[in-house]
Amino acid sequence: MRHEPTDDELLRSYLLGTLPEREADHLEGRLLAEDELFELSEAIEADLLAACDRGELAPEERERVLRRLASSPQGRERLALARSLNAAAKAPAPVVAFPRRAPAHSRRTFQWAALAACLLMTAGLSWYALERQHGGESSPLIAREREAPASAITSDVLVPPPPSPQIAQESHPSAGAPKPAKVVCQLALMTLRGAESTKRLTVPPGTEVVELQIGLEGMEDLASFHVAVRNPTGEILLDKRGVEPKTMDGVRTLVVELPAVRLPAGRYEIETQGTAPGSDPEALSPLSIEVVRGSKG
Amino acid sequence: MRPGGGTPRGERIQGLTTESFDALLAQLAPDRERAGELYETIRHKLVRLFEWRGCASPEDLADETINRVARRLAEGIELRSNDPYGYFCGVAHLVYKEVLRRAAREHRAIESGDWPPPSSLADDEPSDERLECLRRCLQQLPADQRDLVLRYHQGENNIRNRQALADQMGIPMNALRIRVHRVRRKLESCVHSCLSR
Numbered sequence: 001m002r003h004e005p006t007d008d009e010l011l012r013s014y015l016l017g018t019l020p021e022r023e024a025d026h027l028e029g030r031l032l033a034e035d036e037l038f039e040l041s042e043a044i045e046a047d048l049l050a051a052c053d054r055g056e057l058a059p060e061e062r063e064r065v066l067r068r069l070a071s072s073p074q075g076r077e078r079l080a081l082a083r084s085l086n087a088a089a090k091a092p093a094p095v096v097a098f099p100r101r102a103p104a105h106s107r108r109t110f111q112w113a114a115l116a117a118c119l120l121m122t123a124g125l126s127w128y129a130l131e132r133q134h135g136g137e138s139s140p141l142i143a144r145e146r147e148a149p150a151s152a153i154t155s156d157v158l159v160p161p162p163p164s165p166q167i168a169q170e171s172h173p174s175a176g177a178p179k180p181a182k183v184v185c186q187l188a189l190m191t192l193r194g195a196e197s198t199k200r201l202t203v204p205p206g207t208e209v210v211e212l213q214i215g216l217e218g219m220e221d222l223a224s225f226h227v228a229v230r231n232p233t234g235e236i237l238l239d240k241r242g243v244e245p246k247t248m249d250g251v252r253t254l255v256v257e258l259p260a261v262r263l264p265a266g267r268y269e270i271e272t273q274g275t276a277p278g279s280d281p282e283a284l285s286p287l288s289i290e291v292v293r294g295s296k297g
Numbered sequence: 298m299r300p301g302g303g304t305p306r307g308e309r310i311q312g313l314t315t316e317s318f319d320a321l322l323a324q325l326a327p328d329r330e331r332a333g334e335l336y337e338t339i340r341h342k343l344v345r346l347f348e349w350r351g352c353a354s355p356e357d358l359a360d361e362t363i364n365r366v367a368r369r370l371a372e373g374i375e376l377r378s379n380d381p382y383g384y385f386c387g388v389a390h391l392v393y394k395e396v397l398r399r400a401a402r403e404h405r406a407i408e409s410g411d412w413p414p415p416s417s418l419a420d421d422e423p424s425d426e427r428l429e430c431l432r433r434c435l436q437q438l439p440a441d442q443r444d445l446v447l448r449y450h451q452g453e454n455n456i457r458n459r460q461a462l463a464d465q466m467g468i469p470m471n472a473l474r475i476r477v478h479r480v481r482r483k484l485e486s487c488v489h490s491c492l493s494r
Contacts, residue, residue, distance in 0.1 A: 008471055015349060025390055032342050032382035040471055042345070043478035054452050068351050075348070081485055082450075084431045089450035188441075221479070278334075285466050 011041045015048060016064045035279050045069055049082040181207050183260070187270070187287050188215035199287070204294035207260040214254040214272065214287070216245055222274030226281060227256050232266035265293045313364050317371035321363070324376045339363070339382070343389055350393055358396065362389045430491035434484050446480045449473075 005013070013019040014027050031038045051057050052065040070079040185201045203210060212229075216222070225245070229238040238258055245252040254272070267290050273281040322332040325339075340359055347355035365388050370376070376384055435443050451458055463473040 008474075017351070025386075028346055028389070029383060029386040031346060032339065032386050033380065035338070036475065038342055038345075039475050039478060041349075043471075043474040043481075045349075046478060046481055047474065050450060051455075054455070056455070068349070072348060072353075072355075077489070078485070080427060081431075081481070081488060084427050084488070085446065085450045085481070085484070086452065087428060088431055088435065089447045090452060278338075282472070283468070285468060 007037060007040060008044060011037075011044045012048070015041065015045055015069060016061060017068050018064075035276075036282075046078065046082060049079045050086055053079065053083045053086050182209040182211055182257075183207050184211045184213060185289060186213045186215065187289070199289045200292060201289045202292045202294045203260055203263060210258045210260050210263055212254075212256050212258070212270065212289075213248065214256075214270070216252040216254060216274075219274055219284075220252070221276045222282070223277055224275045225254055226273040226275075227254060228271045229256075229258065230269045230271070231262075232268065237262055237268070263291050265291050267291075313367055314371070317364075317367040320370040321367035324370050325381065336363075339385055343385065346389060347393065352393070352396055358389075358392055362392050365392070427488065427492065430488045431484065433491060434487035437487065438480065438483065442480045442483075446477055446484070449477045 010019065010023070010027055014024055019027065031041060048057070048061075048065050049069060052062050052070070057065060069075050181204075183201070183203055185199060187199055201210070212227075214227070223244070224241075225243040226241045227238065227243050228236055228240075231237050238256060240256055243254055243256065245254055247253070248255075267288055270287040270289070272284040272287070274284055275281045322329060322336065325335040326332040340363060343359035343362055344355045347358045352358055362385060366385055369384075369388075374384075435447070438446075445462075448462055449459060459473065460470065463470045466473065468476070
């Protein structure tokens with residue numbers, strides 16, 4: 001049976017100049033018409049330059065890469081960037097390693113962070129009342145619950161700060177607050193999927209609304225989103241198209257709400273697609289939350 | 298927007314009348330701003346296609362292609378709405394073949410272009426200045442993007458490394474490539490401006 005080359009195989013051959021003329025012509029037609037394929041071609045070009053620098057190519061391929069992709073001034077710039085990135089990725093500092101399991105002290109930090117996040121989520125009822133007093137904008141007092149990155153912690157990884165006495169004080173439910181009680185769960189796309197990617201969300205009794213806030217850092221090109229939430233049995237609870245991000249604390253964020261009554265304890269999957277103007281929708285990394293029902297008292 | 302001035306990159310368009318330029322934009326999209334964006338995208342893609350073909354002056358060839366398309370449109374040819382790029386592609390191939398024939402006539406190898414031979418490029422080390430700029434630019438990235446691009450470029454077991462990364466993120470390998478490339482584009486532009494200072 002004849003193996004049909006995949007797009008990345010075709011592009012690699014095209015960039016190396018080994019694709020037959022007719023196929024190259026056809027591929028170029030697609031490259032003009034398909035933005036994603038064009039982007040993939042530029043990505044594979046950069047991969048070839050990086051592989052060339054690392055000495056991973058056969059001599060003939062290396063020669064082709066240097067001649068075809070790295071001989072123009074722009075090509076040299078790209079090769080220089082690939083070399084610098086290879087060098088930076090090799091260097092011990094300030095490069096961040098990417099272990100699936102964080103080192104012991106980092107894990108402790110995350111355990112603490114998870115505890116802090118859970119406390120904050122539990123305190124969400126009165127927090128919402130406070131938020132409403134701010135006109136619906138996120139209060140700067142609220143720590144952000146983020147997807148735990150599967151990377152070693154650096155100083156600029158977002159870790160919730162210790163809850164200040166001010167938060168603790170304001171977290172008590174205020175008597176007679178008439179607003180529907182809401183719990184907010186903050187998540188972030190573009191983080192790695194792994195054991196840490198399921199976010200635990202405690203929903204206290206009396207909660208009426210669960211608000212999902214999904215951070216979109218690094219996706220500035222995507223303008224409109226499709227968000228779907230599935231319950232543990234796979235049933236779609238929410239299927240919202242055309243969601244446009246809001247800017248919250250300087251971060252583009254998708255905000256969707258679900259009635260808390262539709263979220264019994266269990267694991268929920270959140271699927272997101274983003275669309276850049278003039279492009280097809282792009283599936284983004286799935287997220288999940290584990291809903292835990294808080295007990296009274 | 299007009300040929301010879303203003304946006305998009307009108308100053309690059311030589312030998313193109315206002316009528317033919319307007320005809321081009323009108324065929325690309327009814328909205329002039331959108332048409333301008335499409336024009337920029339098509340031009341960028343044509344430049345890269347000529348580069349990937351090994352042509353020495355990809356920008357000139359892209360402009361020549363666009364000029365010819367625009368002139369034909371001004372004469373009344375219509376782009377097929379289901380494949381407006383097909384016509385650009387066909388004209389680009391003609392332009393490329395002319396370049397090949399000209400190069401053959403001049404006994405010049407097109408692949409080497411007008412640039413110095415690649416042997417001098419093969420083993421250059423990145424300069425300290427460039428590395429320093431890259432480090433600064435990396436620090437400006439959100440942590441997850443920085444980690445992603447560095448992990449992607451780690452040398453040992455590179456292929457397995459990337460597959461593991463794609464698996465962790467729950468996305469196909471090509472989606473990972475594109476995602477990393479978007480970060481790399483930001484770095485490219487940041488390093489470029491850092492070095493220009």
